[in-house]
Structures are given as C-alpha cells and as structure tokens.
Amino acid sequence: MDNRLREYARTLRMSDIADLYEEVEFENRLQYLTDLFALAIEGRKNRRAERLIKKAGFPNTDTLRGYDFSPVTFPNDVDRQSLTDLQFIEQRENILMVGAVGTGKTRLAISLGVKACLSGRTVKFHRAADLCNALLELYSAGKAGKLIRDIADADLFILDEVGYVPFSKAAAEMLFSVISNSYENQSIITTSNLEFGRWSEIFGDERLTAALIDRLVHHAHILTFAGPSYRLRQALARTDHDEDAILEDVTLTEK
Numbered sequence: 353m354d355n356r357l358r359e360y361a362r363t364l365r366m367s368d369i370a371d372l373y374e375e376v377e378f379e380n381r382l383q384y385l386t387d388l389f390a391l392a393i394e395g396r397k398n399r400r401a402e403r404l405i406k407k408a409g410f411p412n413t414d415t416l417r418g419y420d421f422s423p424v425t426f427p428n429d430v431d432r433q434s435l436t437d438l439q440f441i442e443q444r445e446n447i448l449m450v451g452a453v454g455t456g457k458t459r460l461a462i463s464l465g466v467k468a469c470l471s472g473r474t475v476k477f478h479r480a481a482d483l484c485n486a487l488l489e490l491y492s493a494g495k496a497g498k499l500i501r502d503i504a505d506a507d508l509f510i511l512d513e514v515g516y517v518p519f520s521k522a523a524a525e526m527l528f529s530v531i532s533n534s535y536e537n538q539s540i541i542t543t544s545n546l547e548f549g550r551w552s553e554i555f556g557d558e559r560l561t562a563a564l565i566d567r568l569v570h571h572a573h574i575l576t577f578a579g580p581s582y583r584l585r586q587a588l589a590r591t592d593h594d595e596d597a598i599l600e601d602v603t604l605t606e607k
C-alpha cells in the first residue's frame with residue numbers, strides 16, 4: 353500500500369479507511385467511495401456497541417432472540433413492541449419487572465440492555481446486593497464517586513434482583529441516593545421477586561421504602577411475570593419425568 357494513504361487517513365482521523373479500502377468492489381468512483389464510507393461507519397458502530405456492552409457489566413449477553421414472552425403480562429400503556437423498541441428509554445421512563453424466580457426477568461432486562469448498547473446507548477447493570485456491597489465498601493474508602501457517576505451517566509440503569517437479600521440501613525440509604533440521582537434523567541429497569549407491598553421487608557425503614565417506591569414504582573411501567581420456573585423446566589426437560597405433573601406438584605408446594 354502507498355504509505356501516503358495511511359498517513360492521510362490518519363490526518364483525517366479515518367485510519368480505518370486505510371484498512372478497509374481493499375474490501376469494497378470498485379464499479380465507479382461515487383459508488384466506491386460511498387460503499388467504503390458505509391463500511392467504515394458500520395465498523396465504528398460495531399466497535400462502539402462492543403465497548404458499550406463491555407462497560408455495561410452484564411453477566412452475559414443474552415438477546416431477545418428466542419425469548420418466550422408468554423410469562424409476561426404487560427400494563428395497558430406498554431406492549432411487547434414498544435418495550436423491545438426501547439421507547440421507555442427514549443421517554444426516560446422506568447420499568448419494573450416483578451414475578452417469581454426463574455420466569456425470565458433478568459434475561460429480559462439484559463436483552464433490552466444489550467439492545468440499547470447496540471443502538472449506541474450507555475447502560476449499567478448491577479445486581480442490587482452486589483451494588484450495595486460495592487457502594488458501602490467504596491464509600492468507607494471515600495471512593496464511591498466514580499461508581500455513582502457511572503450509574504447516573506448511563507441512559508439505562510438495570511437494578512437486578514431487588515428483594516432476595518435484605519439491605520442494611522446504610523446500604524438502603526446509599527441505594528436511595530443513587531436512585532434519586534438518576535430520577536427523570538435516565539431509565540431504570542428494576543427486577544424483583546417481591547411485590548412492592550413487601551419492599552419494606554428488604555429496605556427495613558418504612559419512610560425510605562416509601563421514597564424508593566415513589567422513585568422506582570410510581571413512574572414505572574409494571575410488568576408481571578408468572579408461571580413455573582424456566583430453570584426447573586430446563587432441568588426437567590433433561591430427564592424423562594412427566595413434566596406437567598411435576599410442575600403442578602411444585603406449584604402446589606410453593607403456595
């Protein structure tokens with residue numbers, strides 16, 4: 353390759369052009385340049401999405417492909433289409449996903465988060481218990497600022513698994529300050545196995561719980577998840593048991 357191309361491309365901040373110029377078929381000058389730019393833009397978008405996904409801190413990179421929406425009941429003002437089109441992020445609205453363990457809340461939250469990254473938005477994913485531990489630890493070392501800012505700066509904040517572990521008062525207060533920061537500046541997806549009527553059990557303090565509910569619930573679209581656990585279903589599918597009979601048994605004993 354003529355070294356000047358690399359040099360000129362770098363000067364124009366288009367170094368990728370020097371790597372891609374042979375990958376495009378030449379038919380005429382206009383078509384060649386247009387296709388080359390299109391390829392460079394696509395490459396940049398993909399690299400940005402990869403960076404955003406990495407920064408988001410997802411535990412995996414689930415996608416909406418193959419997701420079964422049958423456990424999900426939608427509220428009146430949101431349907432499957434508007435949810436997966438990420439309109440709630442555009443409107444800076446919150447989503448609350450409530451339902452039994454294993455019904456696909458985390459998977460749906462991650463899939464929406466990954467899609468948001470693919471469309472160039474910033475996302476932060478945290479399991480509630482891990483976030484509280486991290487906040488407490490960093491706070492006592494006077495270093496919580498970056499974590500709090502990173503969350504506040506994201507277009508979408510996913511707070512997973514509220515309700516599995518009760519929080520200490522200090523942890524609940526830190527979580528509250530993170531959430532108040534983000535109020536109306538970003539979207540939050542919260543997932544929980546507990547209806548919010550029982551959230552005071554995890555946050556302890558009634559007033560704090562009321563304030564948290566005000567932030568997370570009152571302005572949120574609430575999706576409820578029902579049915580038997582997918583984990584259980586998958587485990588059973590690997591054996592020869594009569595799946596329906598066992599699921600019925602489990603559902604009865606859970607009550």
Ligand SMILES: Nc1ncnc2c1ncn2[C@@H]1O[C@H](COP(=O)(O)OP(=O)(O)O)[C@@H](O)[C@H]1O
Pocket residue numbers: 418419420421422423451452453454455456457458459460543577582583
């Ligand atoms: N509706 C669904 N469609 C496809 N897979 C699902 C669904 N619900 C759960 N799963 C699968 O079952 C497992 C548990 O789901 P998860 O999202 O962690 O449940 P939850 O967060 O509600 O406890 C995951 O492997 C997930 O991929």
Ligand SMILES: [Mg+2]
Pocket residue numbers: 454457458459512513543
């Ligand atoms: Mg979960």
